[in-house]
Amino acid sequence: QLVASGGGLVQPGGSLRLSCAASGFSLSSFVMSWVRQAPGKGLEWVSGLTSIGGRTFYADSVKGRFTISRDDSKNTLYLQINSLRAEDTALYYCARGTMNTLTPFDPWGQGTLVTVSS
């Protein structure tokens, strides 16, 4: 199970840290991702973190502003989001891949809503 939290209303240029707590499995053993969905829009993959080596990947739209990480002691995945823009407004899901690949995404967390507005 994955439980996401940390979303909220933030002004343009602001920051937030999203969390995704895992239970029932060791998060460090799997490739993990953040996926977002703007209101009324489709799914957009945002960032991924590998199990072995902790390599990170980012969509071009967030590169340099978002940072994915994890705390193995807390079995929790994070997404630090900085320099927020209106177009970052979305429901942010965390999702598990396999031990070696980003996809398929299963399971998904329930999502946490980020709203960027002044």
Place this chain on the structure above:
Amino acid sequence: QSVLTQPPSVSAAPGQRVTISCSGSSSNIGSNYDVSWYQQLPGAVPKLLIYENDKRPSGIPDRFSGSKSGTSATLGITGLQTGDEADYYCGTWDRSLSGGVFGTGTKVTVL
């Protein structure tokens, strides 16, 4: 902007069959990366429907099927039910982008 193209919508009567295409390129589907499919019911979290192109997770009925050929993949739904009304997305890895990619999404309507 999505690099995988899907039809915006498909529709059919109950009991009928629909197919949803997912068109990619040589940097994703055509590079032999596995395709997965997700169902998102209204107001719900996306759910894995098909993985590794044609495999169904436990609990997914065999009315749902997947296939892949060249740079495209297809999701098929037979015996269409009102409960199948949802948005459907394909997904895979793209080696040029070094990241995950989703399709544009297809809304299935049961007439």
